[in-house]
Amino acid sequence: xxxxxxxxxxxxxxxxxxxxxxxxxxxxxxxxxxxxxxxxxxxxxxxxxxxxxxxxxxxxxxxxxxxxxxxxxxxxxxxxxxxxxxxxxxxxxxxxxxxxxxxxxxxxxxxxxxxxxxxxxxxxxxxxxxxxxxxxxxxxxxxxxxxxxxxxxxxxxxxxxxxxxxxxxxxxxxxxxxxxxxxxxxxxxxxxxxxxxxxxxxxxxxxxxxxxxxxxxxxxxxxxxxxxxxxxxxxxxxxxxxxxxxxxxxxxxxxxxxxxxxxxxxxxxxxxxxxxxxxxxxxxxxxxxxxxxxxxxxxxxxxxxxxxxxxxxxxxxxxxxxxxxxxxxxxxxxxxxxxxxxxx
Ligand code: FO1
Numbered sequence: 001x002x003x004x005x006x007x008x009x010x011x012x013x014x015x016x017x018x019x020x021x022x023x024x025x026x027x028x029x030x031x032x033x034x035x036x037x038x039x040x041x042x043x044x045x046x047x048x049x050x051x052x053x054x055x056x057x058x059x060x061x062x063x064x065x066x067x068x069x070x071x072x073x074x075x076x077x078x079x080x081x082x083x084x085x086x087x088x089x090x091x092x093x094x095x096x097x098x099x100x101x102x103x104x105x106x107x108x109x110x111x112x113x114x115x116x117x118x119x120x121x122x123x124x125x126x127x128x129x130x131x132x133x134x135x136x137x138x139x140x141x142x143x144x145x146x147x148x149x150x151x152x153x154x155x156x157x158x159x160x161x162x163x164x165x166x167x168x169x170x171x172x173x174x175x176x177x178x179x180x181x182x183x184x185x186x187x188x189x190x191x192x193x194x195x196x197x198x199x200x201x202x203x204x205x206x207x208x209x210x211x212x213x214x215x216x217x218x219x220x221x222x223x224x225x226x227x228x229x230x231x232x233x234x235x236x237x238x239x240x241x242x243x244x245x246x247x248x249x250x251x252x253x254x255x256x257x258x259x260x261x262x263x264x265x266x267x268x269x270x271x272x273x274x275x276x277x278x279x280x281x282x283x284x285x286x287x288x289x290x291x292x293x294x295x296x297x298x299x300x301x302x303x304x305x306x307x308x309x310x311x312x313x314x315x316x317x318x319x320x321x322x323x324x325x326x327x328x329x330x331x332x333x334x335x336x337x338x339x340x341x342x343x344x
Contacts (some may be wrong), residue, residue, distance in 0.1 A: 011341050012036060014223030020045045021235020022061040023078040023269050024261050025228035026068035028339075029148060031332035032226075033069070036340065038147040042218045044211075046230070047133070047152045048160035048203055048238030051186045053110055056120040057127055060186075061235070062137055062152060063119055070144035078269065084113035109191045134212050151218060153239045156209035160185040160234055163200035164192075165278075185234065194271040197278050201233060206241035219248055224343040227258035229324065231272040232291045233279060240295070249295035256296040257343035258317075259335070260288045263324055264304040284308060289315035298342040300324060300335070318342075 016036055018029060020043045029043055043065055050059045060079065067073040067081055074082045095106040112120065119140060126136040132155040141150045166180035180199055188194060211219070219225060230236055240246050249256050265284050267273040273283040281287040285301045285308050292299060293316040301312060302324040312319040320342040326332035 011337070011344050012040075012224050015040050015042060015218070015221065016224050016226060016340065017042045017044060017218045017222035018226045018228050019219075019230075019236055019239055020061065020065060020228045021230025022046075022049070022064040023068075024230045025061070025235070026065045026073070026078075027326045027332065028226070028228045028259065028336065029065060030068055031326060031329070031336040032340075033148070034329070034333045035337045042149040042151060042222065044151050044153055044215045044218055044239060045137075046235045046238050047154060048158050048206075048234065049185050049189075050157075050159070051110075051184060053107055053112070055124065056112075056117075057124045058110075058112075058120050059123065059133070059137075059152065062140075062150060063116070065150060066137075066141055066144050066146055069141075069146045069148055072144065080111070080113050081115050084115055086111065086113055088112065088114050088117055110186060132212070134214055149218075151212060151215045153211060153215050154209045154242055155212045156205060158206045158209050158238055158241070159204040160238055161202040161204050162188040162198050162234075163202070164188070165197040165199045189271075194274075198275060199278070201237065201279065203238045203241040206238065207243065209242055211239075211242045211245055216244070216248070219245065220252075223255065224340060225249065225252070225256040226339055226343070227256065227292060227296060229259040229261040229268060231261060231267070231270060231275070232288055233272070233275055233281070246295055253295055253297050255343050257298040257300065257320075257339055258288070258292045258296040259300040259324060259339055260285045260302070260305070262288050263302040268325065285319075286311045286315065289317045289319075293317040300339050300342060 046061045049061055064079050072081050074080050092106045092108055096108050099105050123136050133152045134155055137150050137152055161182050163182045164180040261268050261272055276283040276287055285305045289299050289312040298318045298320050300320045300322050306321045309319040322338040323331050
């Protein structure tokens with residue numbers, strides 16, 4: 001474990017590692033920066049959402065976190081850059097109109113802003129030169145003057161794949177027997193606007209991949225590990241699917257604390273509540289507790305869920321009741337402080 005001196009407002013002397021998805025994790029890291037030294041914070045970030053479009057390597061969760069910590073995120077969308085322009089996307093529409101049948105050239109369903117494109121150009125060029133995603137992520141964070149250490153969960157390709165419930169199938173397994181279509185995460189999330197029910201998830205490549213050495217060391221050596229308020233299935237799930245990660249967290253679960261992304265039975269952002277229900281998990285803090293009890297000793301839940309604290313405890317994880325909707329900076333800072341306190 002790391003040594004060091006506690007800064008005002010923090011209860012942790014050493015490193016804090018945060019297991020991250022996108023928007024929820026980015027906002028938690030931004031809050032954490034107000035109560036714990038940024039140089040002693042490391043984010044281990046989901047890359048199961050990563051995609052290649054126009055030949056460009058796109059890492060949405062890494063970019064959402066980088067842009068948020070740099071103060072450059074678009075606050076309404078929660079992804080992409082503020083004051084963005086979309087001229088390249090507009091120009092692409094010309095080619096989409098003449099694309100032959102069967103070609104996937106010039107996709108316009110995934111919006112890449114003119115300035116955001118520079119990040120994907122840089123990442124793609126450096127990966128082509130042989131740099132690892134870990135190297136490139138550090139370079140991009142440095143370019144944006146982000147002091148926190150941001151690590152992709154792996155340097156290997158892991159792709160979250162989503163099976164959609166087939167038309168006419170009620171998802172019970174006793175229906176038509178027809179398996180639904182499997183799509184990439186971004187096809188499900190952006191192209192289909194996460195509006196189609198899902199019947200299965202698969203993390204393609206995860207079993208052959210390894211956590212990057214830096215990510216593994218961060219999760220093993222940090223004084224405290226926080227599981228950010230991200231989707232437990234598609235944001236935290238891919239990190240947990242890497243060989244050895246769950247065992248590593250289970251072995252140190254006394255100093256692992258999770259923050260529930262489900263408040264009052266609804267997701268703070270995105271489809272986590274629906275997806276949990278569709279995949280047979282209770283869409284509540286109790287369902288979250290069940291998922292995290294093997295790897296975390298405490299779960300931060302919002303006061304609207306205080307009546308479920310005993311049910312959370314019955315799952316074998318200690319409930320910590322704390323306002324968790326990061327609506328303003330004071331609530332967010334208090335959440336970060338309480339989360340660290342819960343793990344020590
Ligand atoms: N989300 C959308 O809903 N629509 C988009 O067109 C879109 C583009 C996009 C471009 C770059 C980027 O880094 C993220 C982008 N996102 C977009 C967000 C995104 O893909 C999802 O929010 C995450 O993958 C889920 O964590």
